[in-house]
Every structure is written in structure tokens, then in C-alpha cells.
Amino acid sequence: MMERWGVVIVAAGRGKRMGTTESKQYLQLGGKPIVVHTLQNFQEMAFIDEIVLVVGADDIARCEAWCEQYRITKMKAIIQGGAERQHSVHAGLRLIESPWVMVHDGVRPFVSEQAVVRCCQQAAAHGAAVLAVPVKDTIKQVNQDGVITATPDRKSLWAIQTPQAFRHDLLLEAHEAAQQVGMLGTDDASVAEWRGATVVVAEGEYTNIKITTPEDLPWAELLLQQTAANERGKTQ
Numbered sequence: 001m002m003e004r005w006g007v008v009i010v011a012a013g014r015g016k017r018m019g020t021t022e023s024k025q026y027l028q029l030g031g032k033p034i035v036v037h038t039l040q041n042f043q044e045m046a047f048i049d050e051i052v053l054v055v056g057a058d059d060i061a062r063c064e065a066w067c068e069q070y071r072i073t074k075m076k077a078i079i080q081g082g083a084e085r086q087h088s089v090h091a092g093l094r095l096i097e098s099p100w101v102m103v104h105d106g107v108r109p110f111v112s113e114q115a116v117v118r119c120c121q122q123a124a125a126h127g128a129a130v131l132a133v134p135v136k137d138t139i140k141q142v143n144q145d146g147v148i149t150a151t152p153d154r155k156s157l158w159a160i161q162t163p164q165a166f167r168h169d170l171l172l173e174a175h176e177a178a179q180q181v182g183m184l185g186t187d188d189a190s191v192a193e194w195r196g197a198t199v200v201v202a203e204g205e206y207t208n209i210k211i212t213t214p215e216d217l218p219w220a221e222l223l224l225q226q227t228a229a230n231e232r233g234k235t236q
């Protein structure tokens with residue numbers, strides 16, 4: 001029996017690395033904005049009760065219109081984000097009422113329900129869990145002069161994805177404490193870790209890409225076609 005979950009979907013970034021005039025979460029993919037694909041994905045998961053979407057102040061109206069158009073009925077609120085991803089997450093967490101919460105990037109539209117369930121189950125067992133995949137490349141630490149200074153053992157290296165899933169009170173308390181002292185991490189697990197929580201990894205998917213730079217866009221088109229083909233296969 002699955003717990004009931006809330007989700008904070010963060011989409012208030014500017015997408016500087018994508019370099020487009022339009023923020024990347026609103027670029028069209030298969031005829032819909034990327035963020036709409038992400039919202040529809042979570043809308044369809046039965047164990048999710050509420051979604052809070054965090055966006056730029058100027059984007060609230062068009063996101064409200066898309067939620068109406070695409071029947072995102074679990075949408076609880078669409079709110080303004082902050083200067084850093086962590087501030088956007090914090091704002092969203094404050095509106096979640098469910099005892100369990102996931103945080104997910106608005107620009108990761110391809111995560112499968114099976115992977116989300118794995119993440120939630122691990123979080124329910126341990127209090128906090130994130131999707132992750134083992135790194136395939138050798139990773140080097142390199143100094144400012146371009147000289148390699150270390151080769152960490154690859155067996156212990158994982159590429160971290162979202163969703164990241166937590167007991168809601170645990171994550172909210174960690175974010176409140178981080179905000180007070182100005183601690184900034186690049187994901188929510190690092191905020192929880194900084195507060196002393198144990199966070200475990202759940203098996204992610206190499207296809208759960210974060211659309212970040214221009215070369216991710218053709219991959220996203222291919223993944224969308226693949227997802228559509230899989231869906232057709234299920235119904236035949």
C-alpha cells in the first residue's frame with residue numbers, strides 16, 4: 001500500500017545554459033511545452049494527491065491556462081519561485097500538506113512511474129531517497145590549471161536525478177534551517193544531508209534526462225517518440 005504524496009515541481013529557472021530567449025521549460029516538445037509533459041506525467045500517477053508548481057512571476061498566468069487546458073486537476077497552487085533553485089523548492093514545500101513529498105525538476109519530463117514508485121518506496125523505508133544512476137565514465141577531479149588531481153573510485157559515484165523523495169517535515173525543517181544560515185546545495189538531498197539525515201539512492205534511469213543544454217533537445221525528441229511507441233505497444 002503506497003503512502004499519499006505531494007510533489008513540488010520547480011520550473012522557475014532562466015535556463016542560461018540552454019541560451020534560448022524563451023525559458024527552456026516552455027520550449028515546445030511534440031507540440032506542448034516541456035513543463036506540461038512533466039505535469040501530465042505526475043498527474044497520471046494514482047498515489048499523488050497534490051502538485052505545487054513553482055515558476056517565474058511573469059509565467060504564472062500562462063501556466064494556469066495550460067493546467068486548465070491539459071486538465072492538471074491535482075494542481076494545488078502555482079507560485080512564484082526564488083533566485084536559486086533551493087529558494088524555489090522551499091517556497092513550494094511550504095504549501096504541501098501531504099506527509100510525504102517529492103521534489104522534481106520541471107525539465108525532467110521522461111521519468112517513468114516505475115522509477116518514481118521505487119524512489120517513494122525507498123523514502124518510505126528510510127525517510128529520504130533520490131533517484132540515481134551509476135556513472136559510466138571515469139570521473140577526474142581537475143584543478144584550475146587543467147591538471148588532474150584525483151581519480152575517485154567509480155564504484156562509489158552516482159549521477160543524481162529527480163524526483164527526490166522525503167518525509168515532508170524532515171525536508172521542510174532542513175530547508176528552513178538552510179535558509180537561516182544561507183546554506184546552498186545543488187539538490188534537496190544535500191540540504192537534508194547537511195541537516196544530518198540519511199538519504200538513500202533508488203535505481204534511476206539513464207533516460208530520465210534533465211533538459212539543460214541545446215544538445216539535449218534532439219535527445220528529448222527521440223525519447224518522446226520512444227515513450228509514445230511504448231504507450232502504443234501497451235494498448236495493442
Ligand SMILES: Nc1ccn([C@@H]2O[C@H](COP(=O)(O)OP(=O)(O)OP(=O)(O)O)[C@@H](O)[C@H]2O)c(=O)n1
Nearest residue numbers: 010011012013014015016017083084085088106
Ligand atoms: N531559481 C530557480 C532555478 C532553477 N529552478 C528549476 O530547477 C530545475 C533544475 O535546474 P536547471 O536545470 O539548472 O535550470 P535553470 O536554473 O533554469 O538552468 P541554468 O542553470 O542553465 O540557468 C529547473 O526545472 C529550473 O526551472 C527553479 O525552479 N528556480
Ligand SMILES: C[C@](O)(CO)[C@H](O)COP(=O)(O)O
Nearest residue numbers: 085105160161162186187210
Ligand atoms: C537536482 C538536480 O537535477 C539533480 O541532478 C541537479 O542537481 C540540479 O542542478 P542544476 O545546477 O540546477 O542543474
